[in-house]
Amino acid sequence: MPSPVPPRRARERSSMRTTTDGIVIGTANFDNCDRLVTILSAELGVLRAYARGARKPGSKLCGSTELLSYSRFVLFTYRERTSVDAADVNRLFWHVREDVEKLALASYLCELSAETSPSREELPGNGAGDQLRLLLNCLHMLDTGKRSSPLIKSIFELRQLSLAGYMPDLVGCSECGCYESEAFHFYPVLGELRCAACDTDGKRDQFVPLHPAVLAAMRHIIYAESEKLFGFSLSETRTKELDAVCERYMLTQLSRTFSSLTFYRQVCGRTL
Ligand SMILES: [Zn+2]
Numbered sequence: 322m323p324s325p326v327p328p329r330r331a332r333e334r335s336s337m338r339t340t341t342d343g344i345v346i347g348t349a350n351f352d353n354c355d356r357l358v359t360i361l362s363a364e365l366g367v368l369r370a371y372a373r374g375a376r377k378p379g380s381k382l383c384g385s386t387e388l389l390s391y392s393r394f395v396l397f398t399y400r401e402r403t404s405v406d407a408a409d410v411n412r413l414f415w416h417v418r419e420d421v422e423k424l425a426l427a428s429y430l431c432e433l434s435a436e437t438s439p440s441r442e443e444l445p446g447n448g449a450g451d452q453l454r455l456l457l458n459c460l461h462m463l464d465t466g467k468r469s470s471p472l473i474k475s476i477f478e479l480r481q482l483s484l485a486g487y488m489p490d491l492v493g494c495s496e497c498g499c500y501e502s503e504a505f506h507f508y509p510v511l512g513e514l515r516c517a518a519c520d521t522d523g524k525r526d527q528f529v530p531l532h533p534a535v536l537a538a539m540r541h542i543i544y545a546e547s548e549k550l551f552g553f554s555l556s557e558t559r560t561k562e563l564d565a566v567c568e569r570y571m572l573t574q575l576s577r578t579f580s581s582l583t584f585y586r587q588v589c590g591r592t593l
Contacts, residue, residue: 423470430456451484470589472560474568489570
């Protein structure tokens with residue numbers, strides 16, 4: 322006769338308590354005062370958790386489970402449902418929250434991160450540490466104003482896509498292999514370069530002509546070590562071109578847009 326109590330190992334598997342540092346990259350209101358949060362953590366990837374009573378005035382979870390809160394979470398998973406037992410704030414990125422344009426850009430980075438970072442179920446062996454570090458570094462640059470918004474956005478889009486398996490091949494011309502040329506054409510659909518000499522019959526609506534400084538920036542963004550990622554400068558004009566090509570590459574590769582990106586564009590009063 323089967324025992325009514327499940328074997329000990331099965332019970333251990335179905336419930337688990339974990340402590341992890343992560344950043345809130347999405348929130349939704351749930352029931353009266355609860356909040357459903359999307360968290361990006363190095364060890365767990367993207368996960369969703371219920372923060373009970375987080376929207377009650379005076380709740381201990383109120384600030385630590387808001388969008389952009391980088392917190393130390395104590396999570397409890399029972400069967401398929403994860404809840405936030407406790408959370409202590411590491412960093413809140415106050416200057417981003419106080420500036421509408423920065424907040425709009427940060428919201429877009431979070432939405433893109435949630436879409437393209439590995440979930441807990443599909444987490445690779447090396448975790449999501451690279452994705453978390455990239456997002457935190459970009460938010461730090463935005464918070465401190467050390468880099469312009471278009472540059473931060475371009476760096477995040479191209480690097481995040483590369484981490485997600487959409488790395489373009491920017492080593493050289495896909496036809497002749499040359500590394501340097503007077504003019505390179507970048508094909509967002511293919512993620513490839515062709516030099517002007519090889520691409521005499523290229524269709525103008527299918528490629529983006531790249532200024533050498535923009536190509537150098539793109540190469541740096543995808544090939545540089547993480548610590549040196551922000552270690553380059555670009556004029557305002559070339560940054561606009563970089564912004565345009567990185568966004569077009571993201572939209573083409575993911576075949577979708579983001580409401581937060583549309584909102585950011587409206588807030589900046591800029592269209593590409
Ligand atoms: Zn060529």
